[in-house]
Amino acid sequence: xxxxxxxxxxxxxxxxxxxxxxxxxxxxxxxxxxxxxxxxxxxxxxxxxxxxxxxxxxxxxxxxxxxxxxxxxxxxxxxxxxxxxxxxxxxxxxxxxxxxxxxxxxxxxxxxxxxxxxxxxxxxxxxxxxxxxxxxxxxxxxxxxxxxxxxxxxxxxxxxxxxxxxxxxxxxxxxxxxxxxxxxxxxxxxxxxxxxxxxxxxxxxxxxxxxxxxxxxxxxxxxxxxxxxxxxxxxxxxxxxxxxxxxxxxxxxxxxxxxxxxxxxxxxxxxxxxxxxxxx
Amino acid sequence: xxxxxxxxxxxxxxxxxxxxxxxxxxxxxxxxxxxxxxxxxxxxxxxxxxxxxxxxxxxxxxxxxxxxxxxxxxxxxxxxxxxxxxxxxxxxxxxxxxxxxxxxxxxxxxxxxxxxxxxxxxxxxxxxxxxxxxxxxxxxxxxxxxxxxxxxxxxxxxxxxxxxxxxxxxxxxxxxxxxxxxxxxxxxxxxxxxxxxxxxxxxxxxxxxxxxxxxxxxxxxxxxxxxxxxxxxxxxxxxxxxxxxxxxxxxxxxxxxxxxxxxxxxxxxxxxxxxxxxxx
Numbered sequence: 001x002x003x004x005x006x007x008x009x010x011x012x013x014x015x016x017x018x019x020x021x022x023x024x025x026x027x028x029x030x031x032x033x034x035x036x037x038x039x040x041x042x043x044x045x046x047x048x049x050x051x052x053x054x055x056x057x058x059x060x061x062x063x064x065x066x067x068x069x070x071x072x073x074x075x076x077x078x079x080x081x082x083x084x085x086x087x088x089x090x091x092x093x094x095x096x097x098x099x100x101x102x103x104x105x106x107x108x109x110x111x112x113x114x115x116x117x118x119x120x121x122x123x124x125x126x127x128x129x130x131x132x133x134x135x136x137x138x139x140x141x142x143x144x145x146x147x148x149x150x151x152x153x154x155x156x157x158x159x160x161x162x163x164x165x166x167x168x169x170x171x172x173x174x175x176x177x178x179x180x181x182x183x184x185x186x187x188x189x190x191x192x193x194x195x196x197x198x199x200x201x202x203x204x205x206x207x208x209x210x211x212x213x214x215x216x217x218x219x220x221x222x223x224x225x226x227x228x229x230x231x232x233x234x235x236x237x238x239x240x241x242x243x244x245x246x247x248x249x250x251x252x253x254x255x256x257x258x259x260x261x262x263x264x265x266x267x268x269x270x271x272x273x274x275x276x277x278x279x280x
Numbered sequence: 281x282x283x284x285x286x287x288x289x290x291x292x293x294x295x296x297x298x299x300x301x302x303x304x305x306x307x308x309x310x311x312x313x314x315x316x317x318x319x320x321x322x323x324x325x326x327x328x329x330x331x332x333x334x335x336x337x338x339x340x341x342x343x344x345x346x347x348x349x350x351x352x353x354x355x356x357x358x359x360x361x362x363x364x365x366x367x368x369x370x371x372x373x374x375x376x377x378x379x380x381x382x383x384x385x386x387x388x389x390x391x392x393x394x395x396x397x398x399x400x401x402x403x404x405x406x407x408x409x410x411x412x413x414x415x416x417x418x419x420x421x422x423x424x425x426x427x428x429x430x431x432x433x434x435x436x437x438x439x440x441x442x443x444x445x446x447x448x449x450x451x452x453x454x455x456x457x458x459x460x461x462x463x464x465x466x467x468x469x470x471x472x473x474x475x476x477x478x479x480x481x482x483x484x485x486x487x488x489x490x491x492x493x494x495x496x497x498x499x500x501x502x503x504x505x506x507x508x509x510x511x512x513x514x515x516x517x518x519x520x521x522x523x524x525x526x527x528x529x530x531x532x533x534x535x536x537x538x539x540x541x542x543x544x545x546x547x548x549x550x551x552x553x554x555x556x557x558x559x560x
Contacts, residue, residue, distance in 0.1 A: 059360050059361055061362070062342065062349075062361045062362075062365075066342065066346065073409075078411065080339050080413060080530060081339055081342045081513075082339075082512060085513055230362060231360055232362060233361075234515060235514060235517065235518035237515065237518050238516075238517050238518065241517060
């Protein structure tokens with residue numbers, strides 16, 4: 001703690017709203033004792049970040065929505081587009097189960113397989129239009145530069161997810177857990193537990209950053225702190241109700257306010273206009 | 281008021297939670313007087329319905345999102361897709377103003393015109409994939425059969441909006457107010473004020489049904505009661521916070537629970553599985 005911050009601490013403790021003295025802990029217990037030596041405790045580790053991919057780092061949710069819609073139409077299944085959107089980011093198996101329950105359609109194992117292949121094929125057609133979300137490359141680069149550990153954890157398959165790495169300016173050995181590597185995808189916590197293990201951190205010392213309620217449920221089940229991004233299309237209220245500690249617009253917004261998460265030592269960047277931020 | 285309902289009224293008034301007597305108005309003033317004759321008052325009219333079109337009656341929001349994205353990309357403007365989604369349903373002029381303010385891009389009158397033409401062209405390419413939302417044709421048919429007045433009020437132009445009529449099983453002379461017919465589109469109240477005038481009803485005796493916060497702000501400014509549908513992709517919480525009195529999933533869900541809005545005499549339909557409802 002630096003003297004400047006102590007000085008501010010005293011000022012904040014002595015005057016509340018309207019300049020009246022407050023009765024905070026700093027006044028009710030002697031401050032000098034706390035200043036004269038270090039308290040004895042185990043310092044918590046610097047938090048790590050576990051990032052979802054689609055809608056969180058890359059702007060691909062709507063391409064996935066359209067690809068699912070096209071695959072379902074080809075299979076003769078009519079499902080409103082907003083219902084597809086709400087399922088993006090959850091396990092494909094759960095998606096298909098929900099689909100069968102909601103529509104009453106019965107699908108064989110082979111039908112399900114064809115459906116998932118059709119989705120992958122349709123998504124690939126649209127993949128060239130996918131861009132990084134504003135601030136995503138900068139956020140990851142700045143965390144790395146500040147020795148904050150992070151990993152990607154996505155319900156997508158390796159073959160789809162690895163396409164995102166070059167666009168984010170990341171090397172092929174970026175820590176990333178995909179659907180192929182775990183027993184269950186979101187909202188089960190497996191992906192985030194595996195990503196934390198890959199980094200060698202405890203999940204309870206990690207922030208999970210995601211755009212969907214499935215990320216936030218998985219975060220709670222992993223004992224991590226959920227952070228919501230609106231860049232996948234969910235509204236702030238919905239993410240908050242699902243347990244997000246903070247909700248940001250997109251990675252650029254998170255980066256510009258990372259101090260709120262207790263992240264120290266990030267480089268100073270001029271990202272006052274996050275919408276204008278472009279990938280490096 | 282039927283004797284059955286009076287009977288229930290007495291039971292509800294006499295026993296509160298846990299069976300304890302309550303002290304409602306029915307007990308504190310003599311009930312017999314109210315039962316022995318008709319009270320003297322001006323009966324309110326049956327409420328009318330003013331429906332938004334895109335995302336409310338037809339499943340076209342995502343096609344509009346993709347069309348705007350394509351038009352913006354052609355103009356060299358990179359805007360995250362979720363930011364486009366949040367603007368669907370608002371006036372095109374306000375959309376472009378917000379776009380310029382958020383991105384810092386400057387557009388001439390001619391640029392704006394080209395952008396809107398590109399959107400119309402791209403939307404037309406996707407228009408064949410647009411379907412009615414579940415229950416929309418049935419809801420409108422049932423309201424008509426029950427002599428409940430309704431109209432459509434959309435920020436779209438006539439040339440785009442009229443494509444929806446045959447798909448909803450509606451004739452060309454369906455009461456519909458489009459962007460071409462009013463001074464300002466949503467969230468200004470003009471479209472709903474004009475639709476109410478077209479029906480000859482006061483806006484304060486109308487429900488405005490829409491999928492976006494722009495519909496709900498326009499409803500408040502028109503003194504109408506806003507009803508939200510989630511079928512355009514907004515979440516329940518966001519629609520409620522914007523002032524929706526009730527939020528339904530889609531037109532089928534509204535129809536199955538129309539009694540909640542005090543609508544009487546609708547035909548009995550078997551729509552227990554609203555997702556399976558298909559256009560007639």
